[in-house]
Amino acid sequence: MGANLDLFDRARRVIPGGVNSPVRAFGSVGGTPYFVDRAEGPYVWDAEGRRYIDYVQSYGPSILGHAHPAVLEAITRAASAGTSYGAPTEAEVVLAEMVVDRIAGLEAVRFVSSGTEATMSAI
Incomplete structure (x- = not known):
């Protein structure tokens, strides 16, 4: 096995x-x-050391590839200020402003982490 x-x-x-x-x-x-052991750029390696091209890219969020230096730097910088607050942050406001400014007709946006929250927000 x-x-x-x-x-x-x-x-x-x-x-x-x-x-x-x-x-x-x-x-x-x-x-x-296959169980992913690690990933870098466009590749993932399974638990047996085999390398694959990652065509899935986490269904979109990894479009820049895995462990991209700019993404790692941004994550490290953000995480150094804390990782979860359970309260609003300025970064959330900045991101919402960026999204609203870039999509014609969009007046507001709410970021959620589950389908349940999205449905509750839509209702």
Whole structure:
């Protein structure tokens, strides 16, 4: 058995289906999902050391690639001021202003972290 299968077996004992989303289960295509060990630029490496081109790019957020130096610098700078407040921040206002300024007809935006919050906000 390989490291991916070992991790998948462990994961199935504690995570429903062994993965954090049904689309990652590989059930409809067969096989064992690969477990990412690390990523850099356009590549990911699995738990067995195999390198893949990451065509998924986290469905969009990693469009600059993984571990891009400018992104790492921005994350480090932001995290050094704290990571989660449970309260509004100036950075949130600045980002909202940037989004509203760039999209014609958009008057306001709310940033949320789940489909539930998005639905609650829309209602």
